[in-house]
Amino acid sequence: MLDKHADYIAAYGSKKDDYEYTLSEYLRMSGIYWGLTVMDLMGQLTRMNQQEISDFIKSCQHDCGGVSASIGHDPHVLYTLSAVQILSLYDNVNVLDVDKVVEYVRGLQQEDGSFAGDKWGEIDTRFSFCAVATLALLGRLDAINMDKAVEFVLSCMNFDGGFGCRPGSESHAGQIYCCTGFLSIAGQLHQVNADLLGWWLCERQLPSGGLNGRPEKLPDVCYSWWVLASLKIIGRIHWIDKSKLRSFILACQDEETGGFADRPGDMVDPFHTLFGVAGLSLLGEGQIKDVNPVLCMPEDVLERLGLHPDLLS
Amino acid sequence: MAETENEVEVLVQRVVKDINNAFKRNPNIDEIGLIPCPEVRYNRSPIVLVENKLGVESWCVKYLLPYVHNKLLLYRQRKQWLDREALVDITCTLLLLNPDFTTAWNVRKELLQCGALSPERDLYLGKLALTKFPKSPETWIHRRWILQQVLRECSSPGPDRKEQGDGDRHDAAEKTRLSEHLHRVLHEEMKVCADAAGRYPSNYNAWSHRIWVLQNMAPGNLKVLHDELSSMRQWVSMHVSDHSGFHYRQFLLKALVRELSQSLSSSSSPQHYHPQPSSNPSHSPHKANPHHQANGEATAAAPCPSPPSPEDLASVPALPQLFHQEVELCTDLIKSFPGHETLWCHRRHVFYLWHHWRRDHHYGQGFGSESPQPNHTDAGLSSHPHTACPGGVGLDRVQRRNGQAQEGQDAMEVDGVGVPDPRDTKRLKRGPPGPCPPALPSEHSFVASVLDSCRSPEQGRFALAYRKWLDSVIGQ
Numbered sequence: 196m197l198d199k200h201a202d203y204i205a206a207y208g209s210k211k212d213d214y215e216y217t218l219s220e221y222l223r224m225s226g227i228y229w230g231l232t233v234m235d236l237m238g239q240l241t242r243m244n245q246q247e248i249s250d251f252i253k254s255c256q257h258d259c260g261g262v263s264a265s266i267g268h269d270p271h272v273l274y275t276l277s278a279v280q281i282l283s284l285y286d287n288v289n290v291l292d293v294d295k296v297v298e299y300v301r302g303l304q305q306e307d308g309s310f311a312g313d314k315w316g317e318i319d320t321r322f323s324f325c326a327v328a329t330l331a332l333l334g335r336l337d338a339i340n341m342d343k344a345v346e347f348v349l350s351c352m353n354f355d356g357g358f359g360c361r362p363g364s365e366s367h368a369g370q371i372y373c374c375t376g377f378l379s380i381a382g383q384l385h386q387v388n389a390d391l392l393g394w395w396l397c398e399r400q401l402p403s404g405g406l407n408g409r410p411e412k413l414p415d416v417c418y419s420w421w422v423l424a425s426l427k428i429i430g431r432i433h434w435i436d437k438s439k440l441r442s443f444i445l446a447c448q449d450e451e452t453g454g455f456a457d458r459p460g461d462m463v464d465p466f467h468t469l470f471g472v473a474g475l476s477l478l479g480e481g482q483i484k485d486v487n488p489v490l491c492m493p494e495d496v497l498e499r500l501g502l503h504p505d506l507l508s
Numbered sequence: 509m510a511e512t513e514n515e516v517e518v519l520v521q522r523v524v525k526d527i528n529n530a531f532k533r534n535p536n537i538d539e540i541g542l543i544p545c546p547e548v549r550y551n552r553s554p555i556v557l558v559e560n561k562l563g564v565e566s567w568c569v570k571y572l573l574p575y576v577h578n579k580l581l582l583y584r585q586r587k588q589w590l591d592r593e594a595l596v597d598i599t600c601t602l603l604l605l606n607p608d609f610t611t612a613w614n615v616r617k618e619l620l621q622c623g624a625l626s627p628e629r630d631l632y633l634g635k636l637a638l639t640k641f642p643k644s645p646e647t648w649i650h651r652r653w654i655l656q657q658v659l660r661e662c663s664s665p666g667p668d669r670k671e672q673g674d675g676d677r678h679d680a681a682e683k684t685r686l687s688e689h690l691h692r693v694l695h696e697e698m699k700v701c702a703d704a705a706g707r708y709p710s711n712y713n714a715w716s717h718r719i720w721v722l723q724n725m726a727p728g729n730l731k732v733l734h735d736e737l738s739s740m741r742q743w744v745s746m747h748v749s750d751h752s753g754f755h756y757r758q759f760l761l762k763a764l765v766r767e768l769s770q771s772l773s774s775s776s777s778p779q780h781y782h783p784q785p786s787s788n789p790s791h792s793p794h795k796a797n798p799h800h801q802a803n804g805e806a807t808a809a810a811p812c813p814s815p816p817s818p819e820d821l822a823s824v825p826a827l828p829q830l831f832h833q834e835v836e837l838c839t840d841l842i843k844s845f846p847g848h849e850t851l852w853c854h855r856r857h858v859f860y861l862w863h864h865w866r867r868d869h870h871y872g873q874g875f876g877s878e879s880p881q882p883n884h885t886d887a888g889l890s891s892h893p894h895t896a897c898p899g900g901v902g903l904d905r906v907q908r909r910n911g912q913a914q915e916g917q918d919a920m921e922v923d924g925v926g927v928p929d930p931r932d933t934k935r936l937k938r939g940p941p942g943p944c945p946p947a948l949p950s951e952h953s954f955v956a957s958v959l960d961s962c963r964s965p966e967q968g969r970f971a972l973a974y975r976k977w978l979d980s981v982i983g984q
Contacts, residue, residue, distance in 0.1 A: 214570040217577055221609045221646075267581035268611045315617060316656070317649045354860050363723065363762075364716045365755040391981070398973070410849040411749040412710055 201239040203453030204230045223265040224274035233469040236484045249290045260295030271313045276325040301338045308343030319360045324373035327380045356391030368408035372421040375428045376489045379504040393431030404439030415457045416447045420470035424488040430507035520575040526555035528597050537562045539639040592624040607637035613650040627654045642707035648717045662686040697721045715752035730820040748845045754854040831862045847966030
């Protein structure tokens with residue numbers, strides 16, 4: 196089925212006048228990252244147009260150093276990370292003015308260690324992750340106050356071992372992924388209560404084998420990534436029923452069109468396609484390249500960069 | 509039927525104008541929606557206004573959206589000029605169709621900064637967008653930015669407001685006016701959140717926004733916290749799967765614990781109660797510092813919080829009673845709606861809070877100096893030797909604030925408990941005797957009674973998981 200998925204991704208967005216495509220332009224850079232990463236994991240990155248994408252990224256860097264989701268849109272740390280991830284796949288980060296990217300990220304850090312998403316000031320642990328992941332890929336983690344950054348993320352840890360978007364917020368699998376990923380990059384995974392968090396995470400598995408993001412929510416293939424990767428980071432991936440999860444993920448494929456949907460029978464999209472394939476990789480699927488659980492990029496790319504974020508055992 | 513560029517332009521301009529006129533005609537529009545209507549009709553406006561509902565016929569959207577979308581981007585790239593009014597209209601149309609278009613909200617932020625828009629207008633636009641897109645992250649994010657502007661205006665009135673002569677009286681009147689304004693804004697936010705929570709189950713973004721509003725607009729406000737707790741009772745009882753709704757109650761309880769504990773300690777030493785950014789407990793329980801804008805400008809998070817008034821303190825029940833009520837609510841719901849994981853999760857949270865409060869206060873003699881840091885240190889449960897009250901904690905013989913001992917029935921016991929599981933008795937015997945009657949065993953009894961009487965396999969599963977949690981996390 197992998198070829199079918201690759202065909203789906205390669206053809207996605209070729210009809211750029213599509214109304215749906217316009218609707219999602221506000222996250223285009225992340226969309227490109229999802230598409231390219233899943234192609235690389237399937238060994239088919241060469242089918243994508245590197246030059247066109249590099250030119251596009253270049254025209255998305257603003258004077259402030261930050262990168263926007265698409266041409267003419269405003270810069271944001273989310274798309275700055277996606278851009279750096281894409282260029283890392285191509286080993287070509289110098290398409291961007293790297294120093295300016297670093298300055299932009301540094302400027303987003305607040306006094307309490309948190310990170311804003313952009314100049315308008317929204318605080319969220321997702322942005323802490325984006326900031327350190329960006330800098331880690333550029334080899335510039337020294338640019339920020341790491342101690343303070345860690346302090347803020349830890350202040351978002353809840354009694355159940357999970358993390359929310361801000362201090363006092365509900366634990367959420369997506370935020371947990373960002374925070375454990377952050378702590379991995381920061382070398383502070385020992386601050387996580389791995390047993391407690393691992394328990395919360397494995398309680399996400401439902402009788403169908405799929406994973407949800409919070410109690411009593413429906414299973415979703417993307418949570419198969421957020422939850423699974425978090426478990427891998429904290430060394431508790433064996434607490435999940437792997438074969439049942441694998442069955443669920445495979446059931447989310449669309450055998451006619453290729454691609455994965457959030458749950459069986461729904462419409463496919465590149466987002467869920469990446470996380471379905473990445474989830475399978477974490478589960479040890481032979482035909483897919485190894486994926487790094489912290490950065491959601493092929494391990495061989497990180498190997499080339501000399502990046503080995505910590506994992507608990 | 510192919511449309512020429514000019515036809516599309518004419519159509520779109522008309523639609524944008526029609527939308528704008530609809531708002532002018534009816535400032536009470538409270539909901540937007542898409543009307544399924546695939547047939548193109550050029551001679552009729554696709555904008556439909558019925559009572560307070562604004563509808564857009566679906567056929568026009570595929571022309572409308574890309575056109576206004578690209579127009580805004582051309583402006584943003586300085587390739588085409590748009591005056592303020594055009595920007596207001598275009599972004600309004602765009603955001604009603606696609607409220608996650610971040611850049612469009614940012615354009616409105618700039619319009620607000622130069623005075624072409626009022627905060628109220630964008631709060632209204634956001635509220636409308638949420639009727640159709642109740643999760644929209646960018647809408648909630650923009651809302652928080654607006655509210656921060658409002659807070660800033662309210663906490664530092666401009667110098668031109670101060671007049672000569674009646675300086676003090678004017679200041680006091682102004683303070684009251686601003687405080688009442690904030691109060692209204694806060695309550696409006698609660699309504700918007702409740703609405704959005706009703707439109708999408710377990711709406712994380714709506715509920716985390718609600719928490720943000722309390723943390724930033726009413727930090728440590730006992731009355732607001734307690735009112736919210738009371739008013740949410742009915743809502744959660746009708747949404748027993750809504751994990752976010754129950755988490756909100758956990759947040760409120762935690763905040764109340766913090767406030768009431770602090771006032772317990774400060775009542776004996778009022779001079780020590782003054783707001784400090786990093787350790788002020790009357791700020792939100794978790795937010796240590798006021799937020800700063802990315803450009804380094806300090807933002808006052810909220811009007812300076814003051815210690816709770818004696819009236820506030822008297823109107824809020826003592827913590828043991830609050831916990832009792834919460835556990836009772838939880839028990840009722842667990843029994844009435846078997847097999848809901850959310851309810852069992854809620855029980856864990858509440859018991860955990862109670863357990864730690866009792867432990868800290870038992871040792872601290874009621875002083876708030878050991879008030880629990882609801883931060884990551886709590887999560888390190890396996891490293892807590894749990895020596896405080898080894899047999900567990902109980903509610904009996906709790907000292908009330910005014911010194912009266914409250915005996916008798918406690919929150920954690922369940923009436924009509926069946927024959928206790930012999931394993932429970934063993935657990936009881938293992939713990940060393942403590943000065944307070946244990947609640948852990950009564951929780952175990954509760955689990956046993958549920959297992960005895962339940963017919964739902966899920967209920968059994970969750971009950972067992974709760975027991976396992978009691979053992980491993982609260983532990984002996």
